Amino acid sequence: MTDHIKGVLTVEGLATQTLPLVLDSPHSGIDYPSDFVHAADPQELRHAEDTHVHDLWRGALSHGAVLLHAHFPRSYVDANRAPDDMDPDQIMGTYPLPLNPTIKSTLGIGLCWTRKPPEGSPLYARKLTADEVYHRVTRYHRPYQTRLRQLLDDAHSKWHSVWHVNCHSMQEVASAMSTQDRGTPRPDFVLGDLDGAACAGDVTQKVYEFLIARGYSVAINDPYKGMELIRANGDPAQGRHSLQIEVNRKLYMNETTREPNDGYDDLKSTFTELSQHLAQFVTATLKGQKT
Numbered sequence: 001m002t003d004h005i006k007g008v009l010t011v012e013g014l015a016t017q018t019l020p021l022v023l024d025s026p027h028s029g030i031d032y033p034s035d036f037v038h039a040a041d042p043q044e045l046r047h048a049e050d051t052h053v054h055d056l057w058r059g060a061l062s063h064g065a066v067l068l069h070a071h072f073p074r075s076y077v078d079a080n081r082a083p084d085d086m087d088p089d090q091i092m093g094t095y096p097l098p099l100n101p102t103i104k105s106t107l108g109i110g111l112c113w114t115r116k117p118p119e120g121s122p123l124y125a126r127k128l129t130a131d132e133v134y135h136r137v138t139r140y141h142r143p144y145q146t147r148l149r150q151l152l153d154d155a156h157s158k159w160h161s162v163w164h165v166n167c168h169s170m171q172e173v174a175s176a177m178s179t180q181d182r183g184t185p186r187p188d189f190v191l192g193d194l195d196g197a198a199c200a201g202d203v204t205q206k207v208y209e210f211l212i213a214r215g216y217s218v219a220i221n222d223p224y225k226g227m228e229l230i231r232a233n234g235d236p237a238q239g240r241h242s243l244q245i246e247v248n249r250k251l252y253m254n255e256t257t258r259e260p261n262d263g264y265d266d267l268k269s270t271f272t273e274l275s276q277h278l279a280q281f282v283t284a285t286l287k288g289q290k291t
């Protein structure tokens with residue numbers, strides 16, 4: 001499989017990978033496809049992005065990890081949703097694949113978003129067509145999810161275990177599109193492991209303790225337990241550990257301009273050190289498995 005698909009995805013670090021440590025950033029893409037015809041203010045729509053997240057984590061490459069990131073924006077098609085998370089009522093025409101909408105679709109933030117930040121008003125002045133949704137799934141969504149799975153499978157077959165960090169960022173306070181009450185402040189970090197279903201507790205605990213020791217506020221599985229990418233790929237009993245890490249955007253950028261703020265470099269250093277910490281944990285765990 002290719003490690004770069006223009007406008008879709010890039011994989012970095014395969015040539016220097018020394019550990020079964022795979023990071024992915026599904027929402028930091030800023031390449032808006034020309035067929036993304038919507039009714040939103042382009043700058044407002046950018047509130048959906050986890051802008052810069054893949055760059056913040058890039059220091060992990062120097063500790064033997066690989067990093068996959070999407071180039072397409074989340075508001076176009078969301079790589080962290082199941083491919084069937086769309087309501088048939090949101091699509092014009094007959095969609096050729098089965099659909100199973102979740103609460104995210106009801107909120108307008110399913111597979112293809114139908115509502116726009118920050119207030120959740122309609123993203124389109126029309127319905128998406130079945131062809132449009134199918135194109136987004138086959139050209140963008142599926143290649144991303146497939147490439148991630150392959151990176152995890154390759155590492156798992158070589159090392160018999162794999163650790164996956166699913167990297168995101170969140171708004172400083174809950175917006176009208178959140179499942180939380182609007183204005184609810186978020187901590188610095190939220191770690192999500194689907195209440196332990198996606199990741200062994202010692203991994204979550206390691207990350208939690210690392211961040212707490214550096215003075216950050218950290219919550220676990222509240223309000224974010226994790227979504228599709230850790231649900232589909234985490235299976236602790238099989239040595240597959242997937243942890244979602246959400247960082248508060250106030251720590252690294254101005255949410256209006258999307259420009260890095262004074263905290264950017266410090267946060268990037270924190271992620272590089274956290275990656276080193278995780279790499280040491282992975283190395284020790286692999287050694288323990290051999291004895």
Ligand SMILES: [Zn+2]
Nearest residue numbers: 027050168169
């Ligand atoms: Zn995200």
